[in-house]
Amino acid sequence: MNDQSLNGQSLNGLAKIPATIITGFLGAGKTTIIRRILANSGGRRLALVINEFGDVGVDAEILKGCGDLACDARSIVELANGCICCTVADDFLPAIEQLLALDPPPEHIIIETSGLALPKPLVKAFDWPAIRSRLTVDGVIAIVDGAAVAAGRFASDPEQVALQRQADPSVDHDDPLEEVFGDQLLCADIVVVNKTDLIDEVEQRAVVDAILARAPRAKIVSVAEGRIEPAVLLGLCAAAEDDVENRPSCHDGEAEHDHDDFDSLVVEVGSISDSAAFMRRLAEIAGRVDVLRIKGFLDVRGKPMRLLVQGVGERLQHNFDRPWRAEELRRGRLVIIGVKGLDAAAVTGLLDVSRASA
Numbered sequence: 554m555n556d557q558s559l560n561g562q563s564l565n566g567l568a569k570i571p572a573t574i575i576t577g578f579l580g581a582g583k584t585t586i587i588r589r590i591l592a593n594s595g596g597r598r599l600a601l602v603i604n605e606f607g608d609v610g611v612d613a614e615i616l617k618g619c620g621d622l623a624c625d626a627r628s629i630v631e632l633a634n635g636c637i638c639c640t641v642a643d644d645f646l647p648a649i650e651q652l653l654a655l656d657p658p659p660e661h662i663i664i665e666t667s668g669l670a671l672p673k674p675l676v677k678a679f680d681w682p683a684i685r686s687r688l689t690v691d692g693v694i695a696i697v698d699g700a701a702v703a704a705g706r707f708a709s710d711p712e713q714v715a716l717q718r719q720a721d722p723s724v725d726h727d728d729p730l731e732e733v734f735g736d737q738l739l740c741a742d743i744v745v746v747n748k749t750d751l752i753d754e755v756e757q758r759a760v761v762d763a764i765l766a767r768a769p770r771a772k773i774v775s776v777a778e779g780r781i782e783p784a785v786l787l788g789l790c791a792a793a794e795d796d797v798e799n800r801p802s803c804h805d806g807e808a809e810h811d812h813d814d815f816d817s818l819v820v821e822v823g824s825i826s827d828s829a830a831f832m833r834r835l836a837e838i839a840g841r842v843d844v845l846r847i848k849g850f851l852d853v854r855g856k857p858m859r860l861l862v863q864g865v866g867e868r869l870q871h872n873f874d875r876p877w878r879a880e881e882l883r884r885g886r887l888v889i890i891g892v893k894g895l896d897a898a899a900v901t902g903l904l905d906v907s908r909a910s911a
């Protein structure tokens with residue numbers, strides 16, 4: 554602890570505002586869990602910093618308005634300019650300043666990192682004087698997609714890797730999914746295994762074992778649909794900024810890292826008339842091209858409501874989430890994320906849409 558803080562108090566004697574970092578791989582259920590926290594806030598004034606990949610802003614849109622009593626629109630800041638671990642110096646401090654300027658200020662800040670972000674650089678930012686004097690990291694929560702872990706998404710097959718090494722020793726065999734996943738677990742105070750509705754008990758045990766193999770000291774809670782009492786996740790008083798040394802990362806020692814291991818694109822989709830047919834095509838693409846995450850909104854002709862589309866791997870969901878507003882452009886846009894080499898041409902070709910941006 555440095556001289557600027559003492560037992561959660563800042564120098565001017567005011568209690569520091571606690572901040573909870575919610576991390577977890579693409580589609581693990583971070584937004585779902587934050588919705589639950591907002592809905593069961595117990596009257597606490599919450600603020601959110603939402604960082605996501607692609608500028609479609611799906612998470613913030615889902616969260617706006619779902620917990621008005623706990624958190625109004627002014628208390629939600631979106632950081633869409635890349636992963637928070639890389640943009641922390643430019644974007645995070647202004648976001649925090651904006652929230653601290655609210656009158657009255659928030660009682661607790663929740664930060665949702667993008668699914669590809671490494672949480673450790675963010676925890677380190679809480680040691681900067683401007684932040685350290687006013688905030689503390691109450692806890693780092695890593696959300697895990699139980700079904701994806703059970704399916705082996707984050708574990709490279711050692712035999713396969715050995716065979717590939719024999720064939721071509723120059724190929725880089727690090728598994729980027731495994732690295733991000735491992736870093737998120739090793740930084741966490743609590744690991745939440747979500748999506749237990751999609752796996753049986755044997756698989757659940759295997760998932761817990763896989764987590765403990767990487768993070769032997771992890772405290773693990775298993776849930777479905779993010780159903781968890783906020784009291785389990787908030788109020789941990791971990792002061793993680795004082796404890797970064799005990800949160801190892803496979804990127805420790807690197808001056809900076811990048812997200813070159815992943816590709817993303819945003820596609821513009823004109824009005825569709827047959828949502829079922831469109832979803833079938835999307836499912837076909839997710840199967841054919843190795844898509845990790847799809848999300849966005851679509852305009853269905855003749856429908857007053859906006860269609861929310863969510864995909865994790867090949868599992869797709871869609872539902873009308875709210876009416877289009879009168880002043881709003883009815884615009885279909887999807888963010889599609891995959892590992893490096895994602896065949897963008899195949900995606901746009903199969904969907905018969907244009908690419909808006911990377």
Ligand SMILES: Nc1nc2c(ncn2[C@@H]2O[C@H](COP(=O)(O)OP(=O)(O)OP(=O)(O)O)[C@@H](O)[C@H]2O)c(=O)[nH]1
Binds near residue numbers: 581612750777846865
């Ligand atoms: N079956 C099942 N689906 C879930 C569960 N939790 C979340 N989902 C679904 O998984 C998808 C992704 O959930 P999100 O909460 O958006 O995940 P996220 O981690 O915020 O996603 P990113 O921010 O894109 O990384 C959505 O379609 C959710 O409805 C669960 O426990 N079971």
